[in-house]
Amino acid sequence: MGRYLLRRLLQMPFGLAVVGSLAFLLIHLAPGGPVTALSGEYATAELRQEIERRYGLDRPLAERYLAWAGAVLSGDLGRSYLHKAPVADVILERLPATLSIVLPAAFLSLLLGGAIGLLATRAPGAPRNMLAPVLALMGHMMPTFWIAQGLVLLFALKLGWFPVQGLDDPRAIRPELGDRLRHLVLPVTALAIHQLAMMALILRAALQAEVARPYMVTALAKGLDFPRARRRHALVNALHPVLAVMGGRIGATFVGAIAVEIVFALPGLGRLIVSAAINRDHPLVLGIALAVCAAAMLGNLLTDLMMNRFDPRMAIDRDETSHAA
Amino acid sequence: MRPDAALDPSRRRAARWGLALLAPPVLLAVLAPLFGKPRAGPMLAAPSLAHPFGTDDLGHDLLLLLAQGARVSFEVGGYATAIALLLGLALGLVAAFGGRLADDLVMRGAELTVTVPPLLLAIVLVGLFGAGNLLTALALGIGTWPMVARVVRAAAYGLRGQPHVIAARALGVSRPMIALRHVLPAILPLALSLTGVLFSGAVLAEATLSFVGLTDHTMPGWGHIMAHAGPYLRDAWWLWFFPGGLLVMTTAGVAWIADAA
Numbered sequence: 001m002g003r004y005l006l007r008r009l010l011q012m013p014f015g016l017a018v019v020g021s022l023a024f025l026l027i028h029l030a031p032g033g034p035v036t037a038l039s040g041e042y043a044t045a046e047l048r049q050e051i052e053r054r055y056g057l058d059r060p061l062a063e064r065y066l067a068w069a070g071a072v073l074s075g076d077l078g079r080s081y082l083h084k085a086p087v088a089d090v091i092l093e094r095l096p097a098t099l100s101i102v103l104p105a106a107f108l109s110l111l112l113g114g115a116i117g118l119l120a121t122r123a124p125g126a127p128r129n130m131l132a133p134v135l136a137l138m139g140h141m142m143p144t145f146w147i148a149q150g151l152v153l154l155f156a157l158k159l160g161w162f163p164v165q166g167l168d169d170p171r172a173i174r175p176e177l178g179d180r181l182r183h184l185v186l187p188v189t190a191l192a193i194h195q196l197a198m199m200a201l202i203l204r205a206a207l208q209a210e211v212a213r214p215y216m217v218t219a220l221a222k223g224l225d226f227p228r229a230r231r232r233h234a235l236v237n238a239l240h241p242v243l244a245v246m247g248g249r250i251g252a253t254f255v256g257a258i259a260v261e262i263v264f265a266l267p268g269l270g271r272l273i274v275s276a277a278i279n280r281d282h283p284l285v286l287g288i289a290l291a292v293c294a295a296a297m298l299g300n301l302l303t304d305l306m307m308n309r310f311d312p313r314m315a316i317d318r319d320e321t322s323h324a325a
Numbered sequence: 326m327r328p329d330a331a332l333d334p335s336r337r338r339a340a341r342w343g344l345a346l347l348a349p350p351v352l353l354a355v356l357a358p359l360f361g362k363p364r365a366g367p368m369l370a371a372p373s374l375a376h377p378f379g380t381d382d383l384g385h386d387l388l389l390l391l392a393q394g395a396r397v398s399f400e401v402g403g404y405a406t407a408i409a410l411l412l413g414l415a416l417g418l419v420a421a422f423g424g425r426l427a428d429d430l431v432m433r434g435a436e437l438t439v440t441v442p443p444l445l446l447a448i449v450l451v452g453l454f455g456a457g458n459l460l461t462a463l464a465l466g467i468g469t470w471p472m473v474a475r476v477v478r479a480a481a482y483g484l485r486g487q488p489h490v491i492a493a494r495a496l497g498v499s500r501p502m503i504a505l506r507h508v509l510p511a512i513l514p515l516a517l518s519l520t521g522v523l524f525s526g527a528v529l530a531e532a533t534l535s536f537v538g539l540t541d542h543t544m545p546g547w548g549h550i551m552a553h554a555g556p557y558l559r560d561a562w563w564l565w566f567f568p569g570g571l572l573v574m575t576t577a578g579v580a581w582i583a584d585a586a
Contacts, residue, residue, distance in 0.1 A: 015437055030453035045339070095454055096453025141576040145536050146551065146569035149558060157559045250441040259533055263555070273445065274537045285449060288440070296440045 005305070006133035012297050016290060017069075023289050024068060026280050028061055034081045055081060059269040068286070077290070078283035084275075087287035091269065097167060098268035099185060102257050104114045105191035110246075112192070113199025118235065120200060121207040125225045132204060139197030145259035152263065155186060162186050165265040191257060202245050206238035239310055247303025251296030340585035346434060347578030350571050353388075355394035362388075369561050379563035381553065387563060390550055391571055397535075397546040398470070398528050400458045405527035406520055413473020414509070414516055417565025420474065421481035422504040431476075434469035443468030444530055451539040458541070463533060465527045472523075473516055480512040521583020527574035532572055546574050 033045075035051050043051075052058040056067070077087035120131040133241040138147075160198055162185050168175045169183075210216065211226075211234050219229040258270030269288065274285040365384040372379040378387035420431035438446075440579055443465065450464035483503070493507050534540060536548035545553075547568045554564030 015440065018437055019441060026450075027453060031455070062566065091532065093464040135579065137573070137577060141529075141580060142575050143524065143532050143569070143572060145533065145548070146565075146572065149551065149555070149565050150569075153558050153562065153565055223410070235390050250438070251440065252444065255448070256444045258444075258448075259536055262537055262552070270537075274446055278539070280453070285453075289445070290450060291444055292442065293440050294440065300440065323528070 008301050009016055015297060016294060019293050020072065020286065020290050023286055024065055027285060032237055034282060037279040048229035058305040080281055080284040082279055084283045087283050090284060093148060094269045094272050096268045098254065098257055098261065098270065099188045101191055101225065101260060104188045105195055108192040108252065109148040109199050112194035115204055116196065117200035117203030117207065118231065118263060120204045121211060121230055124212045135197045135200050139201055144190060144256060145196045145263050148192055148260050148263040151186045151190055167266060186265060187260050190304055191260050192302055199246065203238060203242050206241045207234050210238045242305060243303055243307050247299050250299030251292050254292055254295065328427060332418040336585040339581045343581030343585065346574045347582065350437045350575045353392040354399045357392035357396045360392050369557060372563055375556045378567045379561065382557055387567060391547065391568060393544055394547040394550055396570065397544055398531060401531040402524045402528040404459055404462030406523040408462060408472055409469040409523050410516060412466060413469035414477055415569050416470065417474040417477025418481060418504045418509065422479045423500065431474065435474055438447045438468065439514060446531060446535060447534060448539060451534055456539050457539045461531060465530050469523060469526065472518055476519065477512055477516055480515050481508050484508050484511055521579050523578045526576055529567050
């Protein structure tokens, strides 16, 4: 176990180095550059040269790569061109808004999605219900931002129960907790609807396979009623695929929050990524990419460890345990 | 794909529903060139006979805008699916038949690719290289090929011990030929069964990209139209209802047809 963990932890920096280097190369191959974004389209040649000199953009690519890689290795992600601040600070400043919708949504979706997935599982041969198609509709087919706009339309604009956007009431003198929570209800719901549907679908699919197995027949034959057998016996065995899929989606969850942040005008990471890419803010794009990938890799590792813990059938030495699809 | 699929009434029902859902968006996409460019009319007009889906804040007929958007969705979805399938099939077969080194390289590449969320990859690529149907599709296809490659590789590995493959090897057929002639036809249906997931995923991703503004502004996708609707939601429900409705009809239709196939 210790050796496995060590090997996986040692693989992470290597993976990050490859992703980071590829991203660096790709970003500098892209047409247009930060100079135009910084100086405007009608800048004089002198101003452009001055900007190039100041940000070190006139040096050869290899030299810039080595400088950047060296800085990253010593924990310095560089300075954002546009925000005129260290990349790490810019990211950390935006992180709370994103986490304040991603974490509650994840919690809700695990709990509610799990419950719905459990209850939606039928005994083998029982008639179908409409729950699965409806869940699939919410989880796979509706874009999150459409759900978010629909919630705004109904609960904010028509009914007036919740504020339309933002994190705090702009008229408030200082942020209040109750007001903040009221602002978070709709974004969290929008994000959670999508995720809990996914969670419920995966759990249901896994459970549906488990309840057809001989041990369930035995449990039922011994007089256990179906709901109890489903919860006591099938659920534990069905957790494995759920963990695998949900763990692999940690990175995607952050990115999925982008559209919700835009609908509700939340100052989160998502909008930062988009504006950084459009404005050619190279250090910031690279910093965010590295951060999201590191989070995704940690998520995968955590998932694999948990699966090994839950499922003794999985030998710890096997390396085919990472499935993040 | 399954031989008994045609016999199962519930599958046939699902396929019929899927086709019914998919038909209107497809029709819009096909007819879009006939409609021509949307002309300016009354602003934010509610749906009426003159403008069946209403008009947007600039007075464009929403039906015509959405018809153009349908073309974007289907083109990006189609290209992205084709790119992911081609890349996945090629790399999956290389992994299965190209020896240990090729296998390692492809599988490590797949692992690295899936640590980057596909949407993040697409946002960065489209943000840097610009939007356009092919570019957007390329960005999406690059993010999703590992899904295909893994399935193809696993299936190809399973086929290596099959009698017809062993026979071909005994006859001295080269490995690339075995992969193309004797293995590819057998795993093609499996790879194609991912079409539905890939296509609806790409359509949704394109909508999200154009929602956040990463789109070709001369030919806005459905997502862009919905982003535009934001400030007018209070008065113009149709700007929210119709684009999203068409999008859901497309993804749901494709998914149901794929389920039944």
